[in-house]
Amino acid sequence: MRTVALAGPPNVGKTTIMSRVCRANLEVGNWPGVTVERKTCTYEFRGDRYRLIDLPGTYSLTAFSEDQRVARDYLLGRTDGKPDAVVVVGDALNVAGAVRVFLEIAELGYHHVILAVNMLDEAERAGIGIDLKRLERELGVPVVGISAKRGYGIEHLKRAIADVVQGRVEPNPRSPRYPREVERAVKELAPEVGERLPEYPPRWAVLKLLEGDPELLRELEKRDPELLKRVKEVKKRIAERTSHDPAVLISQARDELATRIARNCVTGRPSLSRQDRIDRVLTHPVWGTLIALGVLGTVFASAFLLGDPLSELVEGAFEHLAGFARSLPAPWSDLLAEGVIPGVGTVLAMYPYVFVMLLLLTVLEDAGYTARLAALASGLLARFGLHGKTVFPAVLSLSCNVPAITASRIIEDERARLLTAIVVPLIPCGARLEVITFLTAKLPDPWRVPAAVSIYVVALSLFVATSYILHRLLFGKPEPHRGHVIELPRLRKPHLRTVLTVTWLRSNEFLQKAGTIILAASVLLWVATRYPEPLGTGGSAIELVGKALEPVTVALLGLDWKGAVALLNGIVAKEIVISTLAMLHAHLTPENAYVLTLVSALYIPCAATIGAVYSETGSMRYAALSVAANLSLATLVGAAVHHALVALGG
Template sequence: MMKVVALAGNPNVGKTTIFNSLTGLRQHVGNWPGVTVEKKEGVMVHGDEKFLVVDLPGIYSLTAHSVDELVARDFLLGGNADVVVDVVDSTALMRNLFLTMEILEMGLKNVIIALNKIDLAEKRGIRIDVKRMEELLGVPVVPLNAKEGVGIEELKEKIALMAHGKIETRPRIPTYDPEVEREIEHVTLVLRDTPLAERYSLRWLAVKLLQRDGDVMKLVLKHLGKEKLDEIMGHISEVEERYKRAMDLIIASQKYEFIDGLMHGFVRYSKEQGRSFSDRLDSFLTHPVYGLLALFGVFYVIFKFVFVLGLPLQELLDDAFSAFGEWLALMISSEMLRGLIVDGIIAGVGSVLSFFPLVFLLFFALSVLEDIGYMARAAVVMERIMRKFGLPGKAFMPLILAFGCNVPAVMATRTLEDERDRLVTMLVNPLIPCSARLSVISFIAGAFFSKNQALVAVGIYAIAIMLALAVAWLLSRFVIKGEESPFVIELPEYLIPSWKTVTIHSWERSKEFIKKAGTIILLGSVIVWYMSAYPVPIGTGGSYAERLGALFEPYMKLMGLDWKAAVSLLFGIIAKENVISTYGIIYGNTDAMVGAMTPLQAFVLALVTTLYVPCIATIGAIRAESNWKWAAFAVIYMTALASLVGIVVWNLGTALGY
């Protein structure tokens, strides 16, 4: 059985880069049991031995205020890890060592500190005596520059030795003022005769009880009863009265004082070099006006990059699938089988798969922005705007995730503590165009607006985002009322991206596109082909597809669209990519579609596809994270919104002569 290595650390410390360096492509991404927090696992090979590496969620402490903190804490408390690698950012030691102290306070003796970004610390005049740091903390410390792979082999060696008990540690745990220590000792003595002593560090339980940790209070209540718990909490209240502060604040401030004292023993700072380049750049990128202009500029460049590089590859793949279909058609004598394979599967699935380069390049560009540290700056810029529309500042991250896929983005709203914030963010999330809708937008923009495809795509995205903000304002004012939560975000150091990490991220995110093409879209393509070919071929007015489309055509005509759009949009509810595959089957090729539609009709189709009913998977995610009432509400309001926008744009465009 493989030894288990847990990676813990704050957000933005380079934990993911270290995880990728340790595991390479031997990774798996899923969800932790019972929650929708992402779980990343990978296999590290060292010598002849394999180790299972588990990347825990990025957290700042082990006081379980959020699902992420609870997941990380439960994993460490459960003794699931043979080795705990605590990733520490050398440029922000004080904040990072707070989590280190919490881990050591648990009583864990199998901890290794991965001291990352040591190169950046040195550039900023921070000198760390690693040997002295090891002596003072009582655990191994490995200096790293994970971006360049420096120190990774030494870390692997230390992990292997620790996993087999060949490294002795004497972890240094925080000490507090005498009065707090007396209370910790008192609680420890009370807990000593309970079954909790066999499973947990009693000192850790006592500290968490002093901090009024909800889960620990439930544990103590279960084993000691309400009377004894009330007595303990009464003692804690007396200490708080003397300090005139809550105990969690007392312990946090004294823990920071303890860390500061330790750091004096192994950290030296050179004289200040003046305002850093990062600070100067931030003053521009987070500026209320310049930052917003920079944000639009960055995303315009992204789409330009995606289209300029991706469209030739898309056309190449499209031609390849067409040529393959023509060749295969000559090899199949059965008319029905030829229609199914060539006109159904290859025309439908092939038309979607040809857009994989665009999807991959979008994820690649977003991963680069994330890796260099720009996304946090974008969050600061957008927070000012989002706050005015009733969205919490923390909602920016789930909304950014939605550009990839709305399903994990809806799940990511669990990081928002307030129920009102979660619901508002969840309900506007599907309005953000995902990668599936990118394929539709890029297909239409490339076919009908070849000279301005990036501008058209950015325009559609901008309309969708503005409508999302407007809907958020309406929901927060009239439907889901409540107080907004504060916005706190860390601005990481600007870094040169790790191309290996960026590539792995891009592949992990975009491969779902291929999976859908081989499952949901394949099934949808076969159904669309059958409905288009039976009982009589499409074009005669008697096919099942035309009959179905005819039911909705009067409604579609309000937006300048026909029955073909109705059929495509209906199948697009299964997966948005089906809009393309359906048109591919109905028209046979892009030229036929371009000849049958005007640019205005194409623009309306792209807008409606972007705004109408979310895919089935997203509806299911909303239901899972809330209930059927809110899922149904999302379906109804998005259908109404898409219809209103489609009708207005069509009639306005017609009036202007387009």
């Protein structure tokens, strides 16, 4: 089977291409050792089988982020071996962006490269013409124009892949030339760097060292500290002679070549005035924030509106299943009816809510709104003296804290990077979203959406405030930062097939978790409710632990021992909070439900997140600080809200 990698910037339609080429064969998982999503599919063409692998969308192969590192490691053959060909996918409305990625891949020594210019239909509507033949001559590789959304050009792309892989076409990719001082440094350092880092192409490795690639710098420091010292001296020499950092010179050379090639091959200019006006509103610090809150509220309102009836159906089905389980012989009847079915069933009853929310969030991502949200957040963070690039880990955290902590590597400022890794667990991840939805669904109708939105407002406010305060306490007053420049894809109509495919793949992870971690936790919880004495006697293990915690949780948060045990179990995985409450038949007042939601969203992160903080910072002190910050803030905020609600209710 021949392997073909799909590379390119984010939001260029790689997933849509895969669904068109492979139809229903799309599979999703994670790249080895990380939580970055990996999509693969297989197809046949002219009797040969091919496997497509979707690399994470990236503008660069410098390993500042987890996505960039994953894409680069695969292209270097460090994951599954090198692919037989690479298809660089680009947006027809931003040809220069695709050419930039193409130039970096060409520098890795790849010859079997194809450029697929996607969204040709949108370019035509915008008055853009692309001379694909001239683009082929400029780049030295096959160029295919496609519209994956409409299915146009897909067969042509398959033929181009087959021709390149089977040697009928021999591409000769163009590589950029750099300023004289940079080329001189490459010639000077390449022989020794090639000896010390033999797994990398020598010219490419020197360029990445001059760009400040953190992974290559660490590798060289381990293998030859003296050579690393020489590299730093060469960088200093280039900066003194040119008045520019080598990384800037290299980036400028690539950008200028990419822009020149695009200018030579593209005619007409898109009418962006309407988009510009929309973007100014969406990224405005006031109007953009209000719109973002409105969008978040709409997502929750839609989830509750559509999820309620479906969730009730799932709950009813599991109640019937529990009734059947009670007819089985002991101890299976008790284990299933009082342990597994309530624990797993209550979590699965959340699936309709989760699916609707993931569907809407995928729509926003495919439409290009997520990038505007990142640009808005970057500007707001900069206003508080925080590094603009903090926005990338912050946005990733909404899905999972673990890759977000790893993504803090993109921040060059060491102190800002450490702080981001420490405080990013304050942002509610996908698992905590499930808890937020479950508990706020228990509130009276008019309060459900405002309560859910308020949790995110509180969490994000604490994230910014804690970052700022810790920076002042540990390192002094933060230096003012500019917001990070983010390339915004065009706003476009979401592609239904892509949205449904991606939503199903992402929500399927929820089902897998329910069938593994939640199932195991439900069995263990059942054991803890039966031994050494049955639940209700005061002698079960879970009651003994809960009753020991109850005086503290009642005094501070108004939560009885069942709420205390739910929070304790949630340290392993946040979804277990839901299972615990269901198995213990916990009764929550609206005030209890809101306080428990707030604390669950803020307190100690899961075990995997704590491990990620330690791994990224290399310090137990910083990992402990992260846990302490989360726990302290959750307790203080939860206690303040509880006592305020009691006072208002009284």
